[in-house]
Amino acid sequence: MDLLLMTGSDIERRLKVAIALTVLFFVVEIIGSLISGSLSLLGDAGHMFRDIFALLITLSAINLAKKLPTKTKTFGYHRIEIFAALVNGIMLIGISGWIFQEAYIRLLTPHPINSRIMFTVALTGLLVNLYVALTLHGSQDINVRSAFIHVLTDTLSSLAVILASVLIFFTGEMIIDPLLGVGIAAFVLASAIMIIKDALHVLLEFTPKGISFDEIIRDIEEVDGVEDVHDVHLWSLCSNINLIDAHILTNELNLMKVEEIKREIKRRLEKYGIKHATLEFECEACKRNEKVEKMEH
Numbered sequence: 001m002d003l004l005l006m007t008g009s010d011i012e013r014r015l016k017v018a019i020a021l022t023v024l025f026f027v028v029e030i031i032g033s034l035i036s037g038s039l040s041l042l043g044d045a046g047h048m049f050r051d052i053f054a055l056l057i058t059l060s061a062i063n064l065a066k067k068l069p070t071k072t073k074t075f076g077y078h079r080i081e082i083f084a085a086l087v088n089g090i091m092l093i094g095i096s097g098w099i100f101q102e103a104y105i106r107l108l109t110p111h112p113i114n115s116r117i118m119f120t121v122a123l124t125g126l127l128v129n130l131y132v133a134l135t136l137h138g139s140q141d142i143n144v145r146s147a148f149i150h151v152l153t154d155t156l157s158s159l160a161v162i163l164a165s166v167l168i169f170f171t172g173e174m175i176i177d178p179l180l181g182v183g184i185a186a187f188v189l190a191s192a193i194m195i196i197k198d199a200l201h202v203l204l205e206f207t208p209k210g211i212s213f214d215e216i217i218r219d220i221e222e223v224d225g226v227e228d229v230h231d232v233h234l235w236s237l238c239s240n241i242n243l244i245d246a247h248i249l250t251n252e253l254n255l256m257k258v259e260e261i262k263r264e265i266k267r268r269l270e271k272y273g274i275k276h277a278t279l280e281f282e283c284e285a286c287k288r289n290e291k292v293e294k295m296e297h
């Protein structure tokens with residue numbers, strides 16, 4: 001399929017298929033871990049939970065972004081995506097803590113494990129992961145693309161469980177399972193911390209990741225007619241929209257020319273994902289002339 005022709009509803013359909021498969025397999029892994037007694041399968045299920053949530057956030061971000069802003073909600077629902085990610089991160093810390101605790105118990109008194117069931121479930125998981133990755137492949141949407149890369153790396157965790165089940169089958173060393181469980185829980189914990197950090201970054205209105213403040217200022221100041229840029233605020237609304245507000249000092253007195261300057265600045269800002277710019281033009285320097293100004297209350 002031509003990548004550029006992939007429509008929004010096509011992405012949605014693919015995401016829904018991916019979510020349905022992941023939910024289905026999440027349930028299969030929980031049941032499989034109960035029957036086989038494998039903790040690493042349970043850890044993998046915990047990870048699947050993260051994926052379901054991440055895919056749901058991606059899907060709802062696409063849907064909620066379509067909802068128009070209203071007079072009482074002038075930003076619409078873009079931030080819900082960030083809030084949901086924060087909630088997901090906090091829940092994942094709980095899940096990994098639970099697996100760590102289970103692993104501790106099993107390291108002290110090893111549980112018997114049915115390695116055949118463990119193997120079968122993990123192999124199915126690997127196939128589901130590969131299929132989901134294939135489903136998400138080829139999208140232009142930045143979130144869908146990162147979901148694709150993520151699901152692809154997930155195959156590693158399924159492979160590890162498969163390998164562990166084979167080792168347990170041949171050696172009878174049950175301790176391999178909780179050890180791998182600890183590894184997977186550590187991975188879940190690490191991704192939880194990353195998710196929370198990223199969410200806080202947006203919630204606290206920090207400068208969007210991957211964007212250089214100085215570079216943007218330089219880019220604006222290079223526009224003909226711009227004397228100075230100051231009192232800048234740079235933040236993101238959601239993972240797809242960055243915003244800026246800034247004071248622009250110009251010696252240009254012709255309002256039509258000022259309009260041209262503004263248009264050129266906004267054109268330059270597009271490449272930073274800045275889709276909403278509020279520019280305050282002024283002819284004589286105002287009192288606030290630092291690049292970054294304190295906001296007081």
Ligand SMILES: [Zn+2]
Binds near residue numbers: 050151
């Ligand atoms: Zn995953």
Ligand SMILES: [Zn+2]
Binds near residue numbers: 065079240241
């Ligand atoms: Zn958005």
Ligand SMILES: [Zn+2]
Binds near residue numbers: 230231248285
């Ligand atoms: Zn000013």
